[in-house]
Amino acid sequence: MNKGSEWRKWNFHVHTKGTNKNDQFTSRNMDEFFYTFFKKAIENGIEAIGITDYFSLDRYKDAIQYVLEIDSKINNTTQQKLFSEEEISTIKKIFLFPNVELRMLPSTDRARLINIHCIFNPTYVPQLENDFFGHLSNQDGIKMNKHGLIEYGRGLDPNLSTDELRYKKGVDNFTIDLKSLKELIANNKNFKDNCIIIVSNSNNDGASAIQKHYDLFENEDGSLDGLRKSIYQISNSIFSTNEKDIKYFLGKRLEATEGYNEEIYKKEVEDVIRNRGSLKPCLVGCDSHSEATLFSKFTWIKSDLTFEGLRQICFEPEQRVKIQASKPDFKEDKVVIEKVKFISPSKKFRNEVIYLNPNLNVIIGGKSSGKSILLFSIAKTLLPDQEILKNDNDEEKYNLLSLESDFNFEVSTKAGFSQLLFRDANENSIIPDIKYIPQNYLVKLAEPEINKKGKPLNKLVRDLINEDADSKSKYDSFISNVKQLDKDREDKINKYFDLLDEVEKLDEELKTKSNKNVLETNISSNTTKVEELNKEAGLNDDELIKYKELLEKDNKNKERTEDFKNDYKVTKDFLNTSIEKVQELKKLQSEFILNLKGAKFSTYYREKLSMIDTIEYQLVELQKEINIVKTEEGKNVFPNSNVFKTEIEEIQSEKAQIITDLTPFVRNEEIQKQIKILNESIQNDKKLLFEIENLNKQITDKKISIQSFKTEIFDLYDKVYNEYQKVIEELKDRTIELEKDGLKIEGISQINFSKIYKSIYQLSDGRKAHYRNFEKLLETNKKSTDSFVYEEIKQELIKIFDSIMDGTYAILPSTNKKNAIKVLLEDYFFDYWKITYKNDKLGEMSTGKASFVILMLIIGLSKSKSPILIDQPEDNLDNRSITKDLVNYLKNKKLERQIIVVTHNANIVVNADAENIIIANQKGQNDTESTSEYHFDYTNGAIENSKQIDKNETDLLKSMGVREHIAEIVEGGKEAFILREKKYRFIKNIS
Template identity: 55%
Template sequence: MNKGSEWRKWNFHVHTKGTNKNDQFTSATMDDFFYTFFKGAFDNQISAIGITDYFSIDRYLEAVEYRAEIEKKIDSTGKKLFTDIEVEFIKNIFLFPNVELRISPATKKGKFINLHFLFNPDYVPSLNNSFFNKLQNIDGYLMNEQGFIDYAKHLDPKIHVDAQYKYGLDNYNIEVGEIKKLITNNKELRENSIVAVSSKSNDGVSGLKDYYSEFESEGGSLLGTIKSIYKLTQIVFSGAPSDKDYFIGKKTSVEEVENHAGSLKPCIIGCDSHTESELFNKFTWIKANLNFEGLRQICLEPEHRVRIDNDKPDFKEAKLLIDKIQFLSPNDIFSTVPIYLNPNLNVIIGGKSSGKSILLYAIAKTLSTDDTVLKNDDGTYKYELNTIENGFDFEITTKGGFSQKLNRNDDENSIVPEIKYIPQSYLVKLAEPELNKKGKSLNKLVRDLIKEDDTCKEAYQNFINKVQQNDKLRNSQIDLFFETQREIDNLEGELKTKSNREVLEQNIKANSEKVEELNKSTGLNDTQVEEYKKLQAKLDLNNLKHQSLGNDLSSINIFNAELKQVISSFKQKKDSLLETIQLPEIKKFFQNEYSIIDILLEKAKTIENSIQTEIREDGTHFINDCLFKNLLTLINSKNLELKNSLKPYLKDEKIKLAIVQLNESIKNDKNAIGDIDNINKKIKEKKKNLQKTKDDILNIYEESYHEYTSIIENLKVRTHELEKDGLKIVGKAKYNFKKLRDNLWSVSDGRSASYNQYSILQESKKATDEIIFEDIFNEIKKIFEDIISGQYVLTSKASVSNVVKLVLDDYFFDYWEITYKKDKLGKMSTGKASFVILMLIIGLSKSRSPILIDQPEDNLDNRSITTDLVNYLRNKKLERQIIIVTHNANIVVNADAENVIVANQKGQSNENSTSLYKFDYINGAIESSFDRILTETDILKSMGIRQHIADIVEGGKEAFIMREKKYRFH
């Protein structure tokens, strides 16, 4: 299960029983010790151990020998000492020799500096001739057993022969220049060793620093020695955070560290065990393969491949990590061997048509919920995988253990739905000028990325709900406006059918005088005539009440029907809302709060039932008791009473008939005047409502605009986090002038060309122009006025109300202006803009799901790749899993890809592979390195990952050379 460079626990400094100095181990036998040793390594999950001793690798050889027999180790009862799981783990522990030297000069505390040589295990057979037998101390004694004895005699000729070796070993030290000369003159030794120095104050370089600071005036040569020691080494033994920050250039500067120490350096720790209880109580997290080449990587990546911490670095949620991918290929078109992915940066390389992009696309198609990025502009899928092979499928397994196939039921949701896929040329298309369709897509992309934050997403959805509600409300108010206008028109039309008010009043006056004369002709005196007139006036008033009651009944019926309809709609929405409420406490509360809707609906139904009428032979009657029925009864009763009161005054039948006719005429004329007054009253009220509705329409329009400025202000917090990367995103409310212009022109009378008189409709106006809301608002109001007044001439088929809705439609939009290092996105080169868009996609995205990118380097110049893109990927891979197809070596090498997947199509290269599959893949870490095996005919298996990179990827060899030159590995 190869996932490339993975974080594992390494212990670089472990002494074992029998160590040449300060041996305090108490195990009775070596077997007892190594059982404790390897059991402790398993329990603590230590994957790499530097077996350390002074001037010797004997302890390392003992550990290797014991491990070789580990499967055979049994206790006194015959039971295996280690379980199968323990054996498997221990067999894979990377053991390497750590030879500890003491070098002069001495520190302030009189101790010699500890220098460590970490050797490639493969180089061990050469160490005697190339290392141990080459070094000699300042007095000329060689670093071997006889040399230590001779050195002891040199120091103290009287020392007992039994103590000579131990005494010589304890006091032996080497001048730093001797070590430097040996390393400089032996390329093979240099390539198979890594030198580390202690930074302790008693036996490390810090002790020299203290000494130098105390005697600074006479310590010039000592400062040179300190620098020489640091420049000789690649690693520093120190757990101090200040040392770690210093040696990776964070505390001061990279330039100062390189000047003082020769290169940036990783800081590591080890347990420096001299007792069993000290074994593995300290460790360093290392991200590398378990081999010497993996160890070398920490010198090339001192910041990103080393951590001193209790917890495993770069934590990512298991559900958001793709652990394994696998082609299911019944006809062996694709390799069916599972490909394991690293949690950080995975790069896919290969020759032309080698299956790189197909692999990435298969991952995207299996998981992505965004179908648009999977398709070409014509709607077809970029790769029709099923046409490549019948029965083809693809399976993905997450770190959390969930699996999903590409061919699955439509109702099966993605196990990683927020995965992002950026196909080849996608960035380039988005980077095209922002005035065209692609620019709008980019704006939507930025908006969608901003909304990935749950709080912002909720805020934006609330904003959308508000403006949509405003759209509905504004359109309903426009409908109400024109409905009210129609009602006014109808009332004014009806008013024209009525008689002239002065004529009616004159007729009433004349007829009233005739009635008075007729009454006098019957012999009624003046008093009786006045009484008659009073009774007749009461009767007239009662008749007007009857007329008003009918008018009021009609109005109530119309309103109650509308009320019932509206409340029924609200009840339905309310019931639907309450069904979606999840918390019972909230549901119960709002059931009670909104119960008024149910009450009001029942009230409307009750009113409707109470004022029901039926027609009988003697007229209209109310079915149920109600206010109208009671009033009608009173009016009819009063009418009858008044008519009876008038009878004594009308004795002459002929005169009586004339008076009745005249009074009927007067009654009708008064009713007509009542109708005129009622219509005028309605017209006045409706005109008042018309103006209010118009004001409401414009207020809603203005409120919608302010919703845009408000949401932009609320979302601003999401864009601040990108400023550290040199990106700046400024939200602005913009107006789609072109859309309004196109819509309005389509319903305008071209002969009149009314649109020419409004600046808002000029063809020079673009959607990305800066806007002043007051100017737009004033123009919109003017067009609104001119359309309803008829000054703006429309086509004969155009509906005025629909055109007004069109004009007052919401053409505002939130626009996100992007600048990178003071350059506006729209004015950048396509390549630079592509990179900026990639930064946006990765930087703004709140999701920690994997991101898939196909050749992000397209259209980028080499400098942008080696600086901007590489550095960005190095940082962002710590936050989320990244899978990239690339043909650029800088992305692979200098972005320090943890896992490299090499793709090959049989027959595409000059050499035909004997692989079973047409499309085949292999993966591993950059540090997986071995030269071409000429006898291996499967091309992917014939060389290491490093060699594949150098062979396939453009500039691969140069990228490795530049990287290693930077850290003096040349």
């Protein structure tokens, strides 16, 4: 199972029984010790161990020998194997490597020697006697090899009786000369390629303790500066768990300070490289000298279990090394693709499993080698919406079944779920929210933005922002609010024009009524005549007064009757409308209760909102109460007691009494006929006068309402704009995190000026020159992203509104004022997301740079932690954007999400430190033919996997290591490795 570079627990500094100094191990023999040793290693999940001793490889060789013989190790008591088969398998996989611990002059401020550790490539061990032990010496010129240590021990104490005692004494006191170690590193490239030097940085035995009160982060001066600098410069890493050390040696000491930016980081990195030779990882080991402390500490290293894998920490000191309890780069198992597999009965594709790394996987290969087919197959298996898989001609890029009729493809997650590409249509994706970015997709998004053609990118940004459930909820609420406000505004406009129509009708009706002055004159004249006729009829003054009172009372009775009719109609209409509204509210209530998931909430609100049922019941009862029925005689009557029934009975009773009271005053029949005619005329004139006054009052009231509705219409327009402002502010937090990558997204409420101009102009009579007076809105060249002051726009809208209404803004005969106002006051707003990258506006960037920024948006805004699939992101990017921007971005984002990339670019493979390299090959597409049984073949491994080209191997993918494939396939691959290693001043030949 090869997943490339993986996080594993390494212990770099473990002494074993028989160590040359401070041996506190209590095991009775080596077998007993190594039983405990490996049991504890398994319990603690340790996969790589640096067997450490002073000036010696003997203990390392003991451990290797024990593992070689582990199958035969028997418990003497039970005669059973000491380890189970599973444990034996695990122990054999543990990477054992030698750590030779040296001590170096000068002593520290605490009179302790400096500890230097040399980690060696196990394959280099046979050459160490000559290249290492036989080369280094102390200041007296005595060699560090075993013979030299014996001689040195004899010099210290001539009374020591055996070579073993003299050797022990020599180990206790021998110190190497820094000069000889520097010469060895400078002159022996083989040694340098196979050794990693670690210097301790503790206060007792480390380089940082050379100078009294030494502060690692202050300027250095004095005679010891050069010595300390030399020690750091020959080292590749540091033994330290101090947080200050870790940050300093990574060039990140100042990252928490205010104003920290890329330039400060670059300068600090340069300072560390200049003064310390390179950026360096900090490591930790348990430094055990007894069984009790075995594997009590460890370091997480991301690499193959090989020396070449370990060597990668020199190139990626931050991303490949972590000192912490939990496994780094945590990702949920359900969102990590662990393996994929082509199901190809005719062996068109490799049938064996291809494993993926949780971090960055790159797929490389020659032209038409099957790179993109692999990525496409993963995407097609998992994507619910497969529109993005199609070309411009609406066909999928790869018709997989045409390549092989029985073809299928399987994706398996780390959580243990598997899924076939061709499966039951009802089976949902196991990772539905993966992101797939096909070749040229970024360019297609970038070009419309740059060329100002369309606005797909703004929608993409909005959709990405709303991947977050909370943000989507806020945006959905915003859309709902805006739609309701748009509906309310349209209703207000309809009502506004209904009122205008009503005023117009009232005006027309008013014109049909008599002149008010004429009516008032007629009433006064006829009243005088009635009085004169009554005198002729013999009525005295008192009777005339009484008669006039009765006539006035009769008039009031008639007015009361008219008011009754009006109030009954208004009440009946109100109750009918109210019942309809309450029934709508009941429907909303029912939907609301059904949408509640918790029984507690539905029960609570069902009880609290039962008042709606009560209101409906009461309204229906009120409606029944005033119901009118016809009697057998054809009369309308109230069957139920109510306030209207009481009122009409009182009116009718009063009318009957008035008629009775008027009877005595009727004496002269001819005169009374005249009086009756005049009274009827007076009554009719008064009625007409009342109607005129009522019409005038209605017209006045409705005109006041019209102005009120106009205000409300524009208040609703304000509310719509405020909704856009509000939602942008609410979504702001989703974009802030991207600023650390130099990417800024600023939400702005914009008006689509081009759309409003086009919409208004289409219904306008364009012959009127004064239409150009409204330049803030109706300007041909205004763009959708032009800035504006909302209050100025609103005042312009009001001016156009008034001009349409008073006719000075002429509209086409084919439309009307109502439609024109609706078009004018449509919601032309939109939420615009202005994008800048390192102070460059997206619309002003090159297509390549814009493509990279869009990639950042897709990855950075995506709330999902599911895998990202990218096909050749380097397309259209210049080299600087790739080596600097894209590489750094992928290095950072792979820590958060699994990334799978098809690429031809060596910098993405090498300098983004891809954990897993998948090499694709198609028969007949290369100069070198392959004997692989598959037409499309794949292999994979870590970037540090190296194997010289085997010319006798005819299967191309097996003929060399991953590193060599990269150097051969990817353009500039060899140079990328060289540049990467030069960057850290740690160079190895790549052939």
